Every structure is written in C-alpha cells, then in structure tokens.
Amino acid sequence: MAKAPVLTPQADDFPRWYQDLINKAELADNGPVRGTMVIRPYGYGLWERMQAEMDARIKETGTQNAYFPLLIPESYLTREADHVEGFAPELAVVTHGGGKELEEPAVVRPTSEMIINDYFSKWVQSYRDLPLLINQWANVVRWELRPRLFLRTTEFLWQEGHTAHATYEDAREFASHIHRRVYEDFMVNVLAMDVVPGRKTVRERFAGAINTLTLEGMMGDGKALQMATSHELGQNFAKAFNTTYLSKDGTQELVWQTSWGSTTRMIGALVMMHGDDSGLRVPPRLAQIQAVVLAIKGDEAGLAKVRELGDRLRAAGVRVQVDDRVDTPFGRRAVDWELKGVPVRIEIGPRDLENGTAMLARRIPGGKEAVSLDTLVERLPGLLEEDQALLLTQSRERRLSRTAEVSTIEEAVEAAATGWARIPWAVLGAQGEARLAEQGVTVRCLVAEDGSVPQAEDAPGTVAVVARAY
Amino acid sequence: MAKAPVLTPQADDFPRWYQDLINKAELADNGPVRGTMVIRPYGYGLWERMQAEMDARIKETGTQNAYFPLLIPESYLTREADHVEGFAPELAVVTHGGGKELEEPAVVRPTSEMIINDYFSKWVQSYRDLPLLINQWANVVRWELRPRLFLRTTEFLWQEGHTAHATYEDAREFASHIHRRVYEDFMVNVLAMDVVPGRKTVRERFAGAINTLTLEGMMGDGKALQMATSHELGQNFAKAFNTTYLSKDGTQELVWQTSWGSTTRMIGALVMMHGDDSGLRVPPRLAQIQAVVLAIKGDEAGLAKVRELGDRLRAAGVRVQVDDRVDTPFGRRAVDWELKGVPVRIEIGPRDLENGTAMLARRIPGGKEAVSLDTLVERLPGLLEEDQALLLTQSRERRLSRTAEVSTIEEAVEAAATGWARIPWAVLGAQGEARLAEQGVTVRCLVAEDGSVPQAEDAPGTVAVVARAY
Structure with a gap:
C-alpha cells in the first residue's frame, strides 16, 4: 500500500495543499479575531530575511526609516476623496480608549498616506528639503471578509515608502526605480521568482494614485499574484494636505509624491511559486537555514x-x-x-x-x-547557487509555457482557466476589461512588446496580461 | 550680549529642556491622536541600532522571533484576574470593523500574554517542546492620560519575550539571564548607561507576575527611570490557559513561564542620561552616525x-x-x-x-x-572607545554622588528631592513603602548589599532603592 501523502497533492486541491503546507511547515496559524494571523517562528524567520534584504535595497536609494502612529483620527480619511472611498469598507474603528468613549473615533491605519502627508506638510519648507524619502515597517489593518493566511489577512505586516519630490519627473523616476531596482531586483535575485513588471490599468490603480506600477507572479496553479506596487501619487495628496515648498525661484509649489509597498503576502507567494507536494522549497539566498x-x-x-x-x-x-x-x-x-x-x-x-x-x-x-x-x-x-538558479528557471518556464497569446476576449477567458493570456490593449480596452471582470478575469498589468513598462496606457504596442488572481 | 541658548538649560527647567531637545534634534513629534508619537528618522535610527544589538543578544539565548495579532478578543483579557485589573483602564477598544459593529469587541494589545498563552497551550504537548522561547518586536497601545514623548506614549514600540519551561528553577534562571545578560549587558556596554539591577516589591510588580526583575537608571535630574523588566509568571497564565506538558514520567504538568520587555522609552532614557545643554550625546557603540x-x-x-x-x-x-x-x-x-x-x-x-x-x-x-x-x-x-567609556563613567559618578544612605522615611523623602536614597528594607517595609508613595516617592528596586539581586524580598540585608520616577 502506498504511504499517505504528507500534504494534499497540488493537483487534487491546490488551496487545500496551500493550507496544509502553511500548517505542517509551521509557518502560521489563524488568529482568534477573524482574518488575523499568528506568524510562527519559521514563517517569521522568512519575513526577517525578506526585511533584511529589502531594507538594504531601500536604504541604498537614500530612503530613511521612520515610524508613524497606528491610530489615525477618522476625519483625516476624508481629505482625499478617491482614497477614502477605496478604504472606507475595510476600516477597523477604535471608539473607546482609557475607559471612555472617544470624542473623535480613531481608525487603525489601513495605510499611512494621510497621516504621513500631514507631517510632510510640516517638514517640507524649501527645495532643500526635497526629495524627502521615508519608509516604515509596520502593521496595518484592513477588515477582510474572505481571509486566507498570508494572502489576505485582516492584519498584515509590510513596508510602506512615502516620498515627496520637487518635480513630476523626479517622482516618476523614483517610483520606477523602486519598482525595478528594489522590488524586481529583490524578487528575481533573492526570491528566485520570475515576475512580470508592468503598469496597472485605471480600473486597477491604487485609490488616489495617477499611476500604479506592479510586479505580477504566476503561482503553481497558473493564477496571478500581485507581489508589490509602486505608485505615482501626482499632487493629489499634496493638494489635500497643502504640502508646498519654496522653489529656488522663490515661488510656492506643490510637491509631487510616490508611495510603494510590499507585504507578508510575499511569504504566501513564496509557498505557491516554489512549493511542491513535499512542502516548501526556500531559495538558498533567502533561507534562514540553508x-x-x-x-x-x-x-x-x-x-x-x-x-x-x-x-x-x-x-x-x-x-x-x-x-x-x-x-x-x-x-x-x-x-x-x-x-x-x-x-x-x-x-x-x-x-x-x-x-x-x-x-x-x-x-x-x-x-x-x-x-x-x-x-x-x-x-x-x-x-546552493545552482539551486537558486534552478528555482528561477523553473518559475520562468512555467510562466512561459502557461501563457497564451490571444486576440479575443473569449480566448483570454479560456486561457485564464489554466494560466495567463496576453492580448493587445488596443483590442481589449477598458470595455473589454469590464467584460473580463464579469468572468473573474482581471488585467494584471500592461506591458510593452519588448518587456519594458509602457510610459502611458495608450502607448502603441501595449499588451495586457490577463489572468485569474489571488 | 550672550547668544541665546539653543535649548532651555537643564538647570532652568529639565522637562522643558527634554521637550526642546526631542524637537530640535528631530527625534520625534506628537501624533494627532492624543499621546501618540511620530518617530522621526534620526530618532528611529537610534531605535534600529537598539533593535539590532538587542535582537542579537536575544537570539543568542536560543529565543526565536514570531508575530502575534494586534487585535485580541475582549474576553481573553478576563482570563487572568490580576492581569485584567492591571490593564483594563488603559485599553483601546475596536467596536467596528469592515463597516459593521463587531459581535465581540476587540482590544488593541496592551501586551500579549493572553494571546500568546492561548497558542502556547496548543503548541506545547510534551517535555520535548520545552523550553519554548519566543520574542516579538511589535507596537502596543495603552491609553495614556499624561503623555510625554518616548517616556509615556499611548502607542509605543517594544520587544516582548514570552517563554514556557518545565520547571520553576528553569524559568527563574531564564528570567534572570535575560535581566542580566541581555538587558543589563546591552545597557552598560552599548548604551553606556549605569543601571541598577534589582527586584520589584510586591506593590510594584507586573500584573500577573510572581516576581519582577528591573533595571533602574538615574536621569540627569536625579529622578529614576525603569529601563526594562523581566518577569517570572509562575503558573498563573498556565493555569488560566491550561498550558500543560507530558513529562518524561508520563504525567501532565503545568508549565512555568516568563515574560520580559524593553521599549522605545529607552530613547527617552538615552536623552535624559547623556544629554547636556547643547543636545544629545550618543554613545559611539550605539550611534548610527559615529x-x-x-x-x-x-x-x-x-x-x-x-x-x-x-x-x-x-x-x-x-x-x-x-x-x-x-x-x-x-x-x-x-x-x-x-x-x-x-x-x-x-x-x-x-x-x-x-x-x-x-x-x-x-x-x-x-x-x-x-x-x-x-x-x-x-x-x-x-x-570613540574612550568616549564610550567616559559616558559610562559619568553616569556612574552621577548616581554615586546623588545617592544617599538613609535610615528613616523622612530622610528618604528629603534625598529623593534631588536624587536617590538607599534604606534597609527591614526598616522601610510595605507600610513604609505606602507612606513614601503618598509623597510621590517609590521603591525602584530591592538590592542586596553586595549589589546582587536578592532571591527573596525578605532576604537578610536587602536594601530598598527609593526615588521619584518617570
């Protein structure tokens, strides 16, 4: 008689395999409040190694770490209209503190744009104060109705970068630098993950951004996972918080901003990208135990x-x-x-x-x-270096073999049943995107034919990468 | 005309000097929710260096880092009676999540004994699982009515260690090891701080502990600051959470536990211990910029x-x-x-x-x-090594010159106006302690005559170190 498998085989039930692995490899447990998670020592050790590698790359850009409060006055949220609309349904609200009902409720940060911009508007006075480059490692809370360990949890750990620049070009370049030289470099060279860099469509953008850059990875079941994002915020928050600087010419100008984040979700990605029926496979450069x-x-x-x-x-x-x-x-x-x-x-x-x-x-x-x-x-x-290279090759080969070039929405939906599809954005467009969404398929990102990131949504030759996603 | 001083001189107004320094050295700002704090990059850089030095020492003991949820069901708090009584007045309560009123409110962790013990009771099965040595770096919230940056803030950052052991002796030894070999070693050899190790009186103990070990430092104004504590929890939480293990003899036994913490308060201590009228003086071994x-x-x-x-x-x-x-x-x-x-x-x-x-x-x-x-x-x-040694010497000399040996409560109160007093515990006792407290003077710790930590409150020759404290 064959031995009972240690885990539910991937081919039988991929989500069940994922849960089994998280549990048996002692990565995490469910927390007592719905959607929260206990990260166990072996899982947390992976996060510590991710933090160390990311933090070094972030500091390399001249960014400094700081820490902003967990609790944000409820009124702050309403200052940027798109932003509040994006986050309102997910908020956890503190109504009582120190035994009394609070005069103004406080929300537990779902992200820190609002509170950080409040301080940026005080700290930035002159062009000499720019660029202002800040990052924080923190926990955030977004109430989650369909939680899954590491992938979607009510509380998660992340780094969130927030920067202010004198010009549109400088902000744009910085968002791109974080996207490619920090996030992509880390994912490819440490996590051994094949990822596709691209830009989000208007529909998929971060609430309050003028452009969102993303890295998308293909998981073992052919679905996509958004790995990290870097946003150009334009002057939306600068206007809301009146963050201005005195230019060299003596005029008052609004700053241009970026924000960018990556989370403990990367641990879930690691599992689903490199795991097999015997468990996890940790890339040697990441592994806390090689x-x-x-x-x-x-x-x-x-x-x-x-x-x-x-x-x-x-x-x-x-x-x-x-x-x-x-x-x-x-x-x-x-x-x-x-x-x-x-x-x-x-x-x-x-x-x-x-x-x-x-x-x-x-x-x-x-x-x-x-x-x-x-x-x-x-x-x-x-x-160990051979093993590192092999994982990257395997993940790249999987993506290539499971990505179809298509030219109709019907073909795209069909391809998304088992992998990804690439379709010209000129063919798909925002209307086609909406039709795909009805079938549970989303545009993960827009890419250029040469694999670079399009400078605009309507740049000639732009291709949409579409898939089912976590 | 003399130049206006950069800071309010210490001798004029020590609390004002402290606020001035925090502000002008760009260590921190007040947050928008009362009592919260923004830790600015230079202040956070100090914390990162503290974390690195502490984390290495903690891992050296075999302890592993993990992460437990921020939100704790309100009902958990009530499981250990002394503990809930200690923390109830300081809690922040989340009553709404995801746009709905919650069936059971959740508290924002003021400390994690409750939630960690819930998992310990699942993870510990056999003597082979012991000792279980866990630490987490996290934020906690305790509603603060009289906030002061770094010293008392509604939210602060800390590490909290939680361990489970097979025997009383093993737990006791571990709590002591953390006290002396982790905390004291770090404070003396990295922070260049003269600190006094001792045990707390019953009155000053942590809520739920059977013994609390402390390190007390003398600030520039002669007041005391509690720098870090390490607690023996006995079997109080083990009973509340039914955390038992199968012994080698095949019997079910309750575990013995410890917990221990140190916080961003150490940054405030650094300022008040080494600062002067020109600003902060950072010990070279700690300094992120030497x-x-x-x-x-x-x-x-x-x-x-x-x-x-x-x-x-x-x-x-x-x-x-x-x-x-x-x-x-x-x-x-x-x-x-x-x-x-x-x-x-x-x-x-x-x-x-x-x-x-x-x-x-x-x-x-x-x-x-x-x-x-x-x-x-x-x-x-x-x-730089000379400077490191000089700071330690200066802080030691200040403590010695401002500590009086006294034999009555009246003398103790008088000495506490400008420094510390040492008085035999046999003379003071719990009643004398209560009388001191009426005058705003507390027993910071009990020490033995040879400078070691007494094994019991009533050990012969025990001396009480008393002072006004932050």
Whole structure:
C-alpha cells in the first residue's frame, strides 16, 4: 500500500495543499479575531530575511526609516476623496480608549498616506528639503471578509515608502526605480521568482494614485499574484494636505509624491511559486537555514563530531542548523525539514562518521547522493547557487509555457482557466476589461512588446496580461 | 550680549529642556491622536541600532522571533484576574470593523500574554517542546492620560519575550539571564548607561507576575527611570490557559513561564542620561552616525576629497556620514550635529585640504583640536572607545554622588528631592513603602548589599532603592 501523502497533492486541491503546507511547515496559524494571523517562528524567520534584504535595497536609494502612529483620527480619511472611498469598507474603528468613549473615533491605519502627508506638510519648507524619502515597517489593518493566511489577512505586516519630490519627473523616476531596482531586483535575485513588471490599468490603480506600477507572479496553479506596487501619487495628496515648498525661484509649489509597498503576502507567494507536494522549497539566498546537518543517531562523541561539521560549514559562510534531536525518530525529522524547504540536508549516522561520508539530500532538484565530508564543505556554496538558479528557471518556464497569446476576449477567458493570456490593449480596452471582470478575469498589468513598462496606457504596442488572481 | 541658548538649560527647567531637545534634534513629534508619537528618522535610527544589538543578544539565548495579532478578543483579557485589573483602564477598544459593529469587541494589545498563552497551550504537548522561547518586536497601545514623548506614549514600540519551561528553577534562571545578560549587558556596554539591577516589591510588580526583575537608571535630574523588566509568571497564565506538558514520567504538568520587555522609552532614557545643554550625546557603540565629515565650504573638487575621507573612515570600520551641503550655513549645520549628539565632527575647509589637516570636534568630552588627516583615520576608533567609556563613567559618578544612605522615611523623602536614597528594607517595609508613595516617592528596586539581586524580598540585608520616577 502506498504511504499517505504528507500534504494534499497540488493537483487534487491546490488551496487545500496551500493550507496544509502553511500548517505542517509551521509557518502560521489563524488568529482568534477573524482574518488575523499568528506568524510562527519559521514563517517569521522568512519575513526577517525578506526585511533584511529589502531594507538594504531601500536604504541604498537614500530612503530613511521612520515610524508613524497606528491610530489615525477618522476625519483625516476624508481629505482625499478617491482614497477614502477605496478604504472606507475595510476600516477597523477604535471608539473607546482609557475607559471612555472617544470624542473623535480613531481608525487603525489601513495605510499611512494621510497621516504621513500631514507631517510632510510640516517638514517640507524649501527645495532643500526635497526629495524627502521615508519608509516604515509596520502593521496595518484592513477588515477582510474572505481571509486566507498570508494572502489576505485582516492584519498584515509590510513596508510602506512615502516620498515627496520637487518635480513630476523626479517622482516618476523614483517610483520606477523602486519598482525595478528594489522590488524586481529583490524578487528575481533573492526570491528566485520570475515576475512580470508592468503598469496597472485605471480600473486597477491604487485609490488616489495617477499611476500604479506592479510586479505580477504566476503561482503553481497558473493564477496571478500581485507581489508589490509602486505608485505615482501626482499632487493629489499634496493638494489635500497643502504640502508646498519654496522653489529656488522663490515661488510656492506643490510637491509631487510616490508611495510603494510590499507585504507578508510575499511569504504566501513564496509557498505557491516554489512549493511542491513535499512542502516548501526556500531559495538558498533567502533561507534562514540553508543547510541542516541531521544526526541520524549516535552517542555524545558522535554528536560532537556532527556539531563540528556544522561549525565548519558556518565558517564557510553557509547558514547552518544542526539537528541532533536523536530521541525524535529520524524519518519524522527528515520529513519536517523537507516540509520546511531547507535547501540541503546532510544526513550523518555513526557509520558515516567512521567512513568520513554523509548522505546529501537536495530539496530543490531532489535526489540524494553519498558524499565525502572532506569535499562537501568546499562544494556546498556552489550547489546552493545552482539551486537558486534552478528555482528561477523553473518559475520562468512555467510562466512561459502557461501563457497564451490571444486576440479575443473569449480566448483570454479560456486561457485564464489554466494560466495567463496576453492580448493587445488596443483590442481589449477598458470595455473589454469590464467584460473580463464579469468572468473573474482581471488585467494584471500592461506591458510593452519588448518587456519594458509602457510610459502611458495608450502607448502603441501595449499588451495586457490577463489572468485569474489571488 | 550672550547668544541665546539653543535649548532651555537643564538647570532652568529639565522637562522643558527634554521637550526642546526631542524637537530640535528631530527625534520625534506628537501624533494627532492624543499621546501618540511620530518617530522621526534620526530618532528611529537610534531605535534600529537598539533593535539590532538587542535582537542579537536575544537570539543568542536560543529565543526565536514570531508575530502575534494586534487585535485580541475582549474576553481573553478576563482570563487572568490580576492581569485584567492591571490593564483594563488603559485599553483601546475596536467596536467596528469592515463597516459593521463587531459581535465581540476587540482590544488593541496592551501586551500579549493572553494571546500568546492561548497558542502556547496548543503548541506545547510534551517535555520535548520545552523550553519554548519566543520574542516579538511589535507596537502596543495603552491609553495614556499624561503623555510625554518616548517616556509615556499611548502607542509605543517594544520587544516582548514570552517563554514556557518545565520547571520553576528553569524559568527563574531564564528570567534572570535575560535581566542580566541581555538587558543589563546591552545597557552598560552599548548604551553606556549605569543601571541598577534589582527586584520589584510586591506593590510594584507586573500584573500577573510572581516576581519582577528591573533595571533602574538615574536621569540627569536625579529622578529614576525603569529601563526594562523581566518577569517570572509562575503558573498563573498556565493555569488560566491550561498550558500543560507530558513529562518524561508520563504525567501532565503545568508549565512555568516568563515574560520580559524593553521599549522605545529607552530613547527617552538615552536623552535624559547623556544629554547636556547643547543636545544629545550618543554613545559611539550605539550611534548610527559615529562621525560626520563636515565640509565647511568648497568647490566640487574639494568636496570630492571630503567624500574620499569619508570612504577611508568607513573602510576603517567607522559609521560615517558626509555633510557636503555647503549651500546651508556651516554654523547651522555644526549646531545641528551637536544637537543630534554625533560623537565626532571632522570639519574641513579648503585650506585644511591643502594642509592635510582638519578640526576634530568631540561631542562627548567636548573641545576641538587641529589634527592631521593622515593620523586621524588610525586614531578615530580608539577615540570613540574612550568616549564610550567616559559616558559610562559619568553616569556612574552621577548616581554615586546623588545617592544617599538613609535610615528613616523622612530622610528618604528629603534625598529623593534631588536624587536617590538607599534604606534597609527591614526598616522601610510595605507600610513604609505606602507612606513614601503618598509623597510621590517609590521603591525602584530591592538590592542586596553586595549589589546582587536578592532571591527573596525578605532576604537578610536587602536594601530598598527609593526615588521619584518617570
């Protein structure tokens, strides 16, 4: 009789597979308030690594971190009309504080445009204060009716960048820089994710923006996930908050702004992009544990040698965990590390130690081989880079093989049943977009034929990438 | 006529000096909802450095980071009687979410004992799962009626550790390890703060704890500030949440727990411990900017050389910022860096560049000297370590010179007008403590005569350190 699978197979029920994996790899649990989430240590470790890699790239742009309050007076929300309309249905409202009903209720931030702009209008006085480049790492709350762990949660963690610039061009260039050089670079080179950079249609834009840039990834089931967005806000918030600066010419001018965000949703994307029926597969450059040295069994003297191997690998620059819990069955531990997607397992028993060998199990390509301990230390960093490249290739190949070039709305809907479709925007248009939406298919982004981001929605040759989406 | 001082002098009005400094050094602003705070980039940079140093020490103990929800069902609060009584008056309550009134209101976490214990009770099954060592970096909300930036704010940032252990002894030892090896080590060796480790009296204990360990610092005005606390929770929460484990002997046992926290209040402590009438003085090991290279004026060629010096110092391991904003008056920039407390300023004009010299201004001991650029790079790391040591010495000397040994309550009250008093606990007792409290003086902690932490309140030779406190 075949062994029962550890997870519901992807092919049987992809959403169920996803839930199983999140649960069994100990990434997260549901919180007690509907839609909230407990991020468990292994899941949070992924987030910490994402934060470290993103934060370095964000600081590289000259952006500084700051922190703005969680609670925002309800009246602030109403200052920018499109913005409030976009967020009103999702708000959590604090009506009581310190045992009393509040004179003015406060909302828990769904995003911080309003409160940050209030301070920008105080801090920006002269052209010397520009550009003002601020980022914050924070939690936000958007009431979620159909929650799913990491993908849609009532509370999530994110970074939100907010900037003010002297000119339209400078703001536009900065939004684009974040889009390509921060977000795309991180996703491709750290997360090993094939992503498509593009611009959103008017229908799909952020509430209050004049342009939204996005990165879209294809998940294992062929659906799309929006990975991060960067917005040009134009002068909408500057007008609402009267954020002006004294120009070199002595005139008062409104600033031009951007905002941009990426969230714990990226953990869900990681699962659905790289996971398989045995669990998660974590790209080595992201992994908080790149290799686990697994003692099969052994006495104290043997375990000391196993730990010593861990030290040698660490000295070679590999992030290593030693698993010497020999009173827990080896098979159970091996399955657990496989579920957690640690790229490499080095399994060592007493006989291996005598022979100076180990079994090397590679999670990403799969397979096991006997290796000599002497050469392993030297080989491992190269193997991890191979694995990193393989994940990226696999995700790219999946997207290419599951994307259809189509020329009618009917074909687009059909293609979206199993993957993505590309259709000329001149053929589709806003009306076609509305018809697609009725069938649950959305324009994920607009791209140029050469793969660049169109400078305008009506730029010649613009192609719409359409799909079902998370 | 004397120049107007940059800040209200400490001796004139210490609270006003504090507000002035926070404002002019651009550490923080008041938020729009009463008691909340905007942490500005320079203030947040201090917090990021604190986080990095603390996080490394916390992980060193085997503790892992995780994240629990912001929103907690109101009913959870009532499970541990002392705990709810302690926090009820400070709660912020969410009554509406997603446009509807909630069936059960949710509180914004004032601390996470309740929600974390709910999950501990699920995660802990067997002795193999213990100790369970979890920390989270998060925001919490406690409605504050008399807010003061960093010291008492309605929302603040902190880390909160929560652990579960198999035995009383193990929990006790862990709480002590965090107290001395994580918190005290960080405060003494990074913040350059003289702090007194001790235990709280029953009256001053955390709501729900069986013992609270504390670190108390003396501020520039002689008042005390509680810097961080580590609690033994006994089995109070384990009973409330039925958190049990299967022991090696096959019996079900309740776990023993600890919790411990430190907050953005430490930034306020940094200001009041090391600040002077010219601004903040940041300990070099903490400083995100240890040295600023300040171009007095100059053309592009000159500025390029100034930036080159910055690179050389960076290569020597110093955290450097180059200030080449020569279109802003030099004097204004110098005062600004002084306010921000950057340990070292290296001021360079065109003539200095020709001569291969610079003016070296040291913020911590004060004073300026002409130096050769060639030797500066080599000398600087050593000078920074001297400054680090000097701050610690100064804070220790202040505490020693302003602490009186007393033997009556009247003398204690008198000493507390300008500093601290030490009085035998056997003389003071709980009744004396209540009488002191009527005069606004509290027992900050109990210490042993040899400076160690008493194992019990009634241990022979226990001394009470009493003071007015923030």
